[in-house]
Amino acid sequence: MEPLACSEIFDRLEKDPNFRDSQNIPKIKVVTTDRSTAIKAVMKKKNQLRQQAKEPECKHGADLWHYDKNITTDLRKLCKAKYARPLRPWIPSLRRFIYWSPQSSRGMPKGTIAEKLMSMVDHIQNVHEFPQNKHFKRCSHGMPAPSRLKYIAKNSILLTKLRDIISGKNNSRINDANSLEECGQTGLNETLNSLHNMYAPKYLGLTHQTMIIKG
Numbered sequence: 601m602e603p604l605a606c607s608e609i610f611d612r613l614e615k616d617p618n619f620r621d622s623q624n625i626p627k628i629k630v631v632t633t634d635r636s637t638a639i640k641a642v643m644k645k646k647n648q649l650r651q652q653a654k655e656p657e658c659k660h661g662a663d664l665w666h667y668d669k670n671i672t673t674d675l676r677k678l679c680k681a682k683y684a685r686p687l688r689p690w691i692p693s694l695r696r697f698i699y700w701s702p703q704s705s706r707g708m709p710k711g712t713i714a715e716k717l718m719s720m721v722d723h724i725q726n727v728h729e730f731p732q733n734k735h736f737k738r739c740s741h742g743m744p745a746p747s748r749l750k751y752i753a754k755n756s757i758l759l760t761k762l763r764d765i766i767s768g769k770n771n772s773r774i775n776d777a778n779s780l781e782e783c784g785q786t787g788l789n790e791t792l793n794s795l796h797n798m799y800a801p802k803y804l805g806l807t808h809q810t811m812i813i814k815g
C-alpha cells in the first residue's frame with residue numbers, strides 16, 4: 601500500500617499548480633522516506649518521468665529518524681548479551697554521532713557521511729585519526745569520554761559487531777549513507793501516526809466518516 605500511496609500523492613502534488621513555480625517547474629525538490637526498496641523504485645520511476653519532461657530531479661532522501669532507530673534497535677539487542685555490557689554506556693554518544701554525521705557533512709563530497717559513521721568503531725577504541733579515509737581524516741568534534749565511558753579494547757569482538765550494525769545487511773545501511781545528506785526526518789509524522797493508531801487502531805474496520813472523526 602505504501603508505494604501506491606507514495607506514487608499517488610507525488611502525482612497529485614506534481615499536478616497541483618500550487619506546487620509549480622511561475623515557469624511551471626515542479627517545486628518539490630526533496631522527498632524523505634524510510635529506506636524501503638519499493639519506495640526507492642517508485643522515486644526512481646518518478647525521476648525518469650521528470651528527466652523525459654526535462655524537469656529537475658527530485659532528491660530522494662533517507663529519513664534520519666528511521667536510520668537512527670534501526671541502528672539503535674540493533675545496538676540495544678546486542679547489548680542484552682552479557683559480553684556486550686561495555687558497549688551499553690556508549691549508546692547515547694553513538695546516537696548523537698549518527699545525527700551529527702550528516703548534519704556536519706552538508707556540501708561535502710559523497711562518502712563523507714559513510715566515513716564519519718564508520719569512524720564510530722574507531723572512536724570507541726580511542727582512535728581519532730583515520731589516514732585510510734578519503735575525506736574524514738581526523739576527529740573534528742571530539743567525543744569526550746566521561747569517566748563512566750571506558751574505551752573498548754582493540755581486539756574486542758564488539759568492534760566487529762558494531763561495524764556490522766553500522767554497515768547493515770549486505771552493507772545496505774552504509775551504502776545509503778549519502779541519502780542522509782538532506783537530514784530529513786519523519787519523526788513528527790510517526791508520532792502523529794501512532795496517535796491516530798491509538799484512537800483508530802488498524803485491527804478495527806471503521807467507516808470513512810468514523811476514521812475522519814477519530815483521526
Ligand SMILES: [Zn+2]
Pocket residue numbers: 723727728739740742743
Ligand atoms: Zn574522536
